[in-house]
Amino acid sequence: MSSKRIHGGPSTQGIHAGSSPPIEGDPVVPPIVQSATFFGGWHDAALDLRYTRYGNNPNQTEVAEKMAALEGTESAVALGSGMAATAMTFLALARSGDHIVASSRIYGATTTLLKQELSRRGVSVDLVDPENPRNWRTALKANTRLLFFEAVTNPTLRAHDPRPLVRLAQECGLPLVVDSTFASPANLRPADLGVDVVIHSATKYLGGHSDLSAGVVCGSAAIIDEVRRMAILYGPALDPHAAWLLARGIRTLSVRMAQHNTNALELARWFEGRDGVKQVIYPGLSSHPDHEVAKELMRGFGGMVSVVLEGGGQAANAFCRALEIALYAPSLGGVETLVSQPRLTSHMALSDKERAEMGIDPGFVRISVGLEDLVDLQRDFSRGLEAIRD
Numbered sequence: 001m002s003s004k005r006i007h008g009g010p011s012t013q014g015i016h017a018g019s020s021p022p023i024e025g026d027p028v029v030p031p032i033v034q035s036a037t038f039f040g041g042w043h044d045a046a047l048d049l050r051y052t053r054y055g056n057n058p059n060q061t062e063v064a065e066k067m068a069a070l071e072g073t074e075s076a077v078a079l080g081s082g083m084a085a086t087a088m089t090f091l092a093l094a095r096s097g098d099h100i101v102a103s104s105r106i107y108g109a110t111t112t113l114l115k116q117e118l119s120r121r122g123v124s125v126d127l128v129d130p131e132n133p134r135n136w137r138t139a140l141k142a143n144t145r146l147l148f149f150e151a152v153t154n155p156t157l158r159a160h161d162p163r164p165l166v167r168l169a170q171e172c173g174l175p176l177v178v179d180s181t182f183a184s185p186a187n188l189r190p191a192d193l194g195v196d197v198v199i200h201s202a203t204k205y206l207g208g209h210s211d212l213s214a215g216v217v218c219g220s221a222a223i224i225d226e227v228r229r230m231a232i233l234y235g236p237a238l239d240p241h242a243a244w245l246l247a248r249g250i251r252t253l254s255v256r257m258a259q260h261n262t263n264a265l266e267l268a269r270w271f272e273g274r275d276g277v278k279q280v281i282y283p284g285l286s287s288h289p290d291h292e293v294a295k296e297l298m299r300g301f302g303g304m305v306s307v308v309l310e311g312g313g314q315a316a317n318a319f320c321r322a323l324e325i326a327l328y329a330p331s332l333g334g335v336e337t338l339v340s341q342p343r344l345t346s347h348m349a350l351s352d353k354e355r356a357e358m359g360i361d362p363g364f365v366r367i368s369v370g371l372e373d374l375v376d377l378q379r380d381f382s383r384g385l386e387a388i389r390d
């Protein structure tokens with residue numbers, strides 16, 4: 001491949017990594033290569049074969065190279081969704097008879113994949129409460145093959161210190177895998193801390209405009225080759241057009257994240273102490289249990305803010321209905337502010353008691369803070385708070 005690894009900071013990497021050195025007359029923006037197959041492959045068949053399902057379409061490799069550069073890993077592969085990235089990673093690292101230890105505070109579909117799908121395929125799974133690092137060691141078995149956690153959890157935005165887990169994984173020679181979707185490489189580089197594999201739902205901050213579905217896995221060449229081998233067989237390829245949109249999103253990741261971080265911090269402070277607000281959850285506030293860890297390890301506290309409203313589910317409904325700028329929709333990481341209620345979406349399957357144990361009060365509203373003007377968001381959320389009082 002003629003593409004380049006370039007030197008420079010994250011903004012430079014996001015813009016330039018993965019594109020080929022130009023020759024006279026080339027377009028500045030790499031075109032969409034909307035082709036399933038490519039000329040050639042007769043000389044060294046297996047090595048050179050280019051095929052979109054193989055993950056080596058030029059738009060896919062541009063994304064992969066940008067992400068390897070941004071996460072500081074040897075290699076990366078871009079796939080059709082965050083779940084494809086997660087599933088192919090588990091399939092690459094664990095087979096029938098193996099065991100996985102994962103955090104219990106993870107994305108709902110990932111929990112179902114681990115507990116229901118992988119167990120049907122002979123992979124046993126133990127979920128541990130990540131609050132206590134000792135839980136991980138206790139859960140290890142002779143056949144444990146990987147450890148999995150989320151860097152910043154949904155929706156209580158916990159950012160547990162990953163370093164004890166890194167030490168444990170290294171001591172046991174196990175790959176440590178993180179889903180770093182909520183942080184994005186602009187705010188956290190898990191590989192710098194010793195995490196082996198970094199997964200993203202690129203549908204969120206990496207794409208950044210709520211207009212594509214994609215996933216990325218970053219890690220050593222050996223692990224990524226095995227993830228790619230699984231993806232070639234199971235087939236969750238990233239469409240070239242979505243890959244092109246994703247590369248476009250990654251070019252502005254660092255400025256978007258800087259503004260997400262600023263808007264979210266300002267908004268979290270604004271919510272604090274306001275009438276009708278019982279609690280504001282944001283790692284950038286000193287009231288957050290992981291504030292010190294986040295301050296030490298992260299370049300920004302992220303774009304997600306959660307608020308717990310007085311008056312439970314009724315208040316949360318009234319608040320969300322009154323909003324005119326923020327849109328009521330699941331998902332996160334786009335330029336537009338989105339609000340959702342975990343009790344009706346990601347944590348719907350749980351009982352009130354189980355949700356309460358996770359800190360999800362009925363009045364819990366999760367906000368993916370977008371890039372609108374802060375005053376407009378404040379006006380919108382004032383409208384929401386007034387609607388509760390009416």
Ligand SMILES: *Cc1c(COP(=O)(O)O)cnc(C)c1O
Nearest residue numbers: 081082083107179181201203214
């Ligand atoms: C959205 C999300 C996923 C799943 O990603 P898709 O692109 O929807 O498949 C996985 N993990 C986290 C933390 C997410 O937010």
